[in-house]
Amino acid sequence: MNDWIVIARLEDIPRLGSRTVVTDTLTIALFRTRDDRVFALRDSCPHRGGPLSQGIVHGTTVTCPLHNWQIDLASGQVLGPDEGCVHAYGVKVEEGLVHLSLTAHQSAA
Amino acid sequence: MTRRKLVVVGNGMAGVRTLEEMLKLAPDMYDITVIGAEPHPNYNRILLSPVLSGDKALADIVLNGHEWYEEQGIRLLTGDPVVAIDRAARHVVTASGRREPYDRLLLATGSKPFMVPVPGVDLPGVMGFRDIADVEAMLATARSHRRAVVIGGGLLGLEAANGLHRNGMDVTVVHLLDSLMERQLDKPAAALLRYALEARGLRFLMEARTRAILGEDRVRAVQFEDGLEVEADLVVMAVGIRPNIELARAAGLHCERGIVVHDTLQTFDPGIYAVGECVQHRSTCYGLVAPLFEQARVCASHLAHVGHQRYEGSVTSTKLKVTGIDLFSAGEFNEGEGDETLVLQDPAQGVYKKLVIRDNRVKGAVLYGDTLDGSWYFQLLREGTDISGFRATLLFGRHDLGDAGHGDETRVAALPDDAEICGCNGVCKGEITTAIAAKGLFTLDDVRAHTKASSSCGSCTGLVEALLAATVGQGYDPAPSRKPLCKCTEHSHDDVIRTIREQELKTMAAVFDFMEWQTPDGCHACRPALNYYLLAAWPGEYVDDAQSRFINERAHGNIQKDGSYSVVPRFFGGLVKPDELRAIADVADKFQAREVKVTGGQRIDLFGIAKEDLPAVWADLGQAGLVSGHAYGKALRTCKTCVGSEWCRFGTQDSTGLGVRLEEMTWGSWMPHKFKMAVSGCPRNCAEATIKDFGVVCVDSGYELHIGGNGGIKVRTTDILCKVDTEEEVLEHCAAFIQLYREEAHYLERTAPWVERVGLAYVKQRVLEDAAGRAALVERFLHSQRHAQVDPWAERARGAAAGEFTPLRIAN
Ligand code: SRM
Ligand SMILES: Cc1cc2nc3c(=O)[nH]c(=O)nc-3n(C[C@H](O)[C@H](O)[C@H](O)COP(=O)(O)OP(=O)(O)OC[C@H]3O[C@@H](n4cnc5c(N)ncnc54)[C@H](O)[C@@H]3O)c2cc1C
Ligand code: SF4
Ligand code: FES
Numbered sequence: 001m002n003d004w005i006v007i008a009r010l011e012d013i014p015r016l017g018s019r020t021v022v023t024d025t026l027t028i029a030l031f032r033t034r035d036d037r038v039f040a041l042r043d044s045c046p047h048r049g050g051p052l053s054q055g056i057v058h059g060t061t062v063t064c065p066l067h068n069w070q071i072d073l074a075s076g077q078v079l080g081p082d083e084g085c086v087h088a089y090g091v092k093v094e095e096g097l098v099h100l101s102l103t104a105h106q107s108a109a
Numbered sequence: 110m111t112r113r114k115l116v117v118v119g120n121g122m123a124g125v126r127t128l129e130e131m132l133k134l135a136p137d138m139y140d141i142t143v144i145g146a147e148p149h150p151n152y153n154r155i156l157l158s159p160v161l162s163g164d165k166a167l168a169d170i171v172l173n174g175h176e177w178y179e180e181q182g183i184r185l186l187t188g189d190p191v192v193a194i195d196r197a198a199r200h201v202v203t204a205s206g207r208r209e210p211y212d213r214l215l216l217a218t219g220s221k222p223f224m225v226p227v228p229g230v231d232l233p234g235v236m237g238f239r240d241i242a243d244v245e246a247m248l249a250t251a252r253s254h255r256r257a258v259v260i261g262g263g264l265l266g267l268e269a270a271n272g273l274h275r276n277g278m279d280v281t282v283v284h285l286l287d288s289l290m291e292r293q294l295d296k297p298a299a300a301l302l303r304y305a306l307e308a309r310g311l312r313f314l315m316e317a318r319t320r321a322i323l324g325e326d327r328v329r330a331v332q333f334e335d336g337l338e339v340e341a342d343l344v345v346m347a348v349g350i351r352p353n354i355e356l357a358r359a360a361g362l363h364c365e366r367g368i369v370v371h372d373t374l375q376t377f378d379p380g381i382y383a384v385g386e387c388v389q390h391r392s393t394c395y396g397l398v399a400p401l402f403e404q405a406r407v408c409a410s411h412l413a414h415v416g417h418q419r420y421e422g423s424v425t426s427t428k429l430k431v432t433g434i435d436l437f438s439a440g441e442f443n444e445g446e447g448d449e450t451l452v453l454q455d456p457a458q459g460v461y462k463k464l465v466i467r468d469n470r471v472k473g474a475v476l477y478g479d480t481l482d483g484s485w486y487f488q489l490l491r492e493g494t495d496i497s498g499f500r501a502t503l504l505f506g507r508h509d510l511g512d513a514g515h516g517d518e519t520r521v522a523a524l525p526d527d528a529e530i531c532g533c534n535g536v537c538k539g540e541i542t543t544a545i546a547a548k549g550l551f552t553l554d555d556v557r558a559h560t561k562a563s564s565s566c567g568s569c570t571g572l573v574e575a576l577l578a579a580t581v582g583q584g585y586d587p588a589p590s591r592k593p594l595c596k597c598t599e600h601s602h603d604d605v606i607r608t609i610r611e612q613e614l615k616t617m618a619a620v621f622d623f624m625e626w627q628t629p630d631g632c633h634a635c636r637p638a639l640n641y642y643l644l645a646a647w648p649g650e651y652v653d654d655a656q657s658r659f660i661n662e663r664a665h666g667n668i669q670k671d672g673s674y675s676v677v678p679r680f681f682g683g684l685v686k687p688d689e690l691r692a693i694a695d696v697a698d699k700f701q702a703r704e705v706k707v708t709g710g711q712r713i714d715l716f717g718i719a720k721e722d723l724p725a726v727w728a729d730l731g732q733a734g735l736v737s738g739h740a741y742g743k744a745l746r747t748c749k750t751c752v753g754s755e756w757c758r759f760g761t762q763d764s765t766g767l768g769v770r771l772e773e774m775t776w777g778s779w780m781p782h783k784f785k786m787a788v789s790g791c792p793r794n795c796a797e798a799t800i801k802d803f804g805v806v807c808v809d810s811g812y813e814l815h816i817g818g819n820g821g822i823k824v825r826t827t828d829i830l831c832k833v834d835t836e837e838e839v840l841e842h843c844a845a846f847i848q849l850y851r852e853e854a855h856y857l858e859r860t861a862p863w864v865e866r867v868g869l870a871y872v873k874q875r876v877l878e879d880a881a882g883r884a885a886l887v888e889r890f891l892h893s894q895r896h897a898q899v900d901p902w903a904e905r906a907r908g909a910a911a912g913e914f915t916p917l918r919i920a921n
Contacts, residue, residue, distance in 0.1 A: 008917055016630060016656040020916040027916070034630055051672040054660035056633040063633035065660040065668055100919075
């Protein structure tokens with residue numbers, strides 16, 4: 001079962017930018033692309049835990065602000081030459097509202 | 110008319126250089142065939158040492174690839190040695206049975222490593238150090254075996270030993286005499302060298318004579334006359350070379366140690382020339398490229414029928430190519446009877462210099478640890494210059510001591526045009542600077558291609574780069590440096606800067622569109638650069654794009670490794686009031702700053718502030734009158750000051766007050782990189798003004814203005830821009846300099862590399878000589894400041910960009 005939560009309006013997230021969502025236990029980064037797709041990743045770089053939400057978004061990639069690792073927003077995979085992966089959460093945008101699921105994986109959305 | 114046939118035997122350094130020189134003089138005279146025993150096109154044999162040590166790749170050392178031969182219309186036959194010359198029929202025969210007729214034959218067969226004729230020398234694992242095949246074999250052995258013995262403690266042996274050691278082998282160097290490189294070094298220098306190499310982990314066995322190499326199906330150990338055995342999986346023989354003359358001798362050409370040639374490089378058969386290490390000229394055989402290249406030049410002129418030159422022999426100098434060890438030697442470095450010696454010894458610095466003087470002339474030189482002046486001494490030596498006029502400072506080199514810190518560039522700039530820069534190719538400063546200016550050369554590779562300087566052993570690369578920087582700087586026209594800005598585009602920084610202005614592009618989308626960016630959004634490298642260029646070009650018009658700013662500039666704090674932020678308020682000129690200190694203390698308590706520290710920039714840093722708290726922190730600080738210090742930005746940072754004439758017994762001017770004025774004028778300005786200033790009240794320079802982007806040193810009669818300094822990674826002391834009389838002039842020149850930098854430097858290029866790139870002369874011309882231009886720069890700077898001097902903290906404390914700082918919350 002997917003527990004979708006309405007978390008924000010699309011315009012709360014800047015284009016090519018991000019917003020953080022904090023829960024009691026973790027911080028999630030929401031990213032918005034130029035073409036208004038939204039992705040969610042755990043806000044912690046697989047390298048040394050850098051806050052991905054603070055990085056620069058381009059295409060469907062975010063560059064970590066600490067040491068420039070590049071992470072694919074859709075899959076959470078680190079792009080070569082580095083290696084690693086960060087958890088990606090399910091997101092859907094309906095009627096201008098961003099829904100987040102803490103259980104659905106991105107690909108399931 | 111059918112062209113005459115020129116056949117070259119030996120595809121090495123001397124043979125191909127002769128062809129290059131000849132083609133310059135008579136491109137169409139011959140049908141040329143080059144026959145080489147090795148399976149490679151022409152490569153730089155000298156650089157086999159750095160290939161072995163891992164500092165270079167094989168691909169880096171090719172001098173002329175296959176395409177060069179094609180372009181020149183030269184037939185190249187590789188991997189097929191010539192086995193016979195039929196002088197009567199005028200053709201050569203190769204191993205594969207090919208017959209190549211010639212009208213002119215050039216022998217350039219080089220030499221072979223001399224293999225000491227001891228039992229076991231033919232065992233697998235015993236080799237010389239001469240060609241690519243040898244290096245490949247050594248590298249392969251190093252991967253699977255550990256112990257190596259290098260026989261021979263000369264130049265080649267030490268380079269081999271160093272290379273094998275760098276590949277992880279245990280290396281023992283065996284030398285017949287008690288002192289290394291005895292043909293190039295006197296004993297003190299040899300001892301220093303040995304000490305340095307031992308410190309790296311090489312072992313030495315001196316005064317050891319090899320008796321036999323032991324092993325069954327491969328080498329196992331080396332045995333010496335005294336019975337000692339040293340285990341070895343690899344033995345490299347580097348005891349000397351023998352000119353490769355079998356072919357010539359078998360053809361009946363007169364040979365002694367080498368193929369004997371006249372001053373025209375002709376052998377005893379007028380149709381056959383010879384150059385390189387295989388040659389014996391006036392009883393000398395050479396083993397370094399510089400003389401061979403001189404031979405090549407003369408030989409080429411005769412082959413091209415414009416020959417009037419004669420080769421009269423060479424004096425040689427040597428450098429060792431072991432990274433981190435600087436060594437130079439030339440001439441008669443061991444003094445004879447009646448000679449004088451000048452010696453400088455600084456064991457702590459690892460420097461040793463010795464000059465041998467006879468009749469006020471330099472006869473020999475050995476330099477260890479500091480070889481910058483080697484080429485100068487070598488020039489004095491060859492030209493027989495009378496040194497009595499500057500004997501007292503001779504050992505300190507050509508530069509005067511006042512240059513310290515200004516680096517190679519100043520020294521190179523001071524050299525006369527006939528100073529030799531590249532010893533291997535005999536290229537003087539004048540040739541290089543002329544080529545740079547006339548042909549618009551921009552890169553080291555360009556200079557190598559056009560002048561050959563730095564293309565052989567590479568030890569003059571630093572000097573050539575310095576010349577390039579100095580020369581390109583002087584004649585600087587904004588011709589583009591061709592490197593693309595990032596992988597999203599083919600355009601360079603200069604292209605982008607120019608196009609934004611010329612095409613009046615005022616948004617990032619317009620730049621992407623007009624300049625045909627290859628990615629829809631750019632990337633983390635180009636977006637901040639474009640954002641800056643647009644901001645600098647259209648102050649007040651361009652709308653800053655927060656998402657194209659690095660996080661520090663977006664959040665107006667410095668991101669820490671744990672994701673928290675630091676806060677540094679501005680202290681204009683380093684001054685702070687008690688109330689401000691109180692406010693800072695209160696903020697530190699209220700928001701639980703985890704550390705409070707005085708920075709190297711004369712202000713206070715609060716560490717470990719949560720991002721969410723930043724606006725509130727700033728609001729409190731703003732209440733006390735404090736604004737952002739931009740400690741996080743590619744922006745005007747600090748203006749460091751000393752106490753100056755207000756308090757200090759040496760102060761000549763009010764340095765603190767001037768610092769405050771400078772910072773008040775310039776704060777808030779976005780820059781290509783960070784920009785730091787300082788004002789010192791006297792030449793004691795307590796504010797370190799001479800390592801700042803813009804520094805002022807007050808003197809009794811006014812203000813010395815300094816530019817282009819840098820602390821940090823690569824320290825550079827400033828260049829003096831000028832001296833002015835009043836504070837107003839200081840402000841004016843500061844504004845003009847900053848604006849020039851803002852408009853023309855590349856993003857992330859600090860003033861130090863920028864000044865080096867464009868040249869001090871250019872900056873002076875724009876900021877000093879062109880008074881109207883200066884006024885316009887000042888005007889543009891002040892205009893841009895009207896839009897820039899908005900405290901970003903105050904704006905955000907009032908609620909701007911709130912989303913940046915407020916997370917969304919979910920309870921779960
Ligand atoms: C806070 C401070 C150290 C201190 O506690 O004293 C500091 C801290 C940092 N410096 Fe610095 N520098 C500080 C004075 C200096 C100085 C001294 C000075 O300004 O007099 C220098 C050498 C002088 C110079 O720049 O020419 C200096 C040379 C650097 C460099 C090397 C720059 C260069 O051109 O080589 C970097 C790296 C860079 O900018 O790319 C750097 C980068 C950094 C960064 C921003 C690293 C980063 O990107 O995260 C550090 C941020 C720490 C943090 O988490 O807040 N810092 N840094 C100083 C702040 C001064 C201020 O009040 O604004
Ligand atoms: C590892 C190393 C480091 C060195 N470092 C320096 C240095 O720092 N500075 C310096 O000035 N010099 C240095 N030298 C010396 C320099 O490389 C030589 O002086 C130079 O290469 C000699 O040029 P050459 O054309 O006479 O001979 P080579 O460059 O050896 O060319 C001769 C070519 O002829 C080929 N050949 C031979 N016989 C035949 C045949 N019968 N048919 C067809 N082809 C044949 C050979 O295979 C070879 O390719 C170094 C040499 C080595 C090996
Ligand atoms: S010297 Fe290095 S560690 Fe220290 S503040 Fe500067 S950048 Fe950070
Ligand atoms: S923490 Fe993200 S790149 Fe290092």
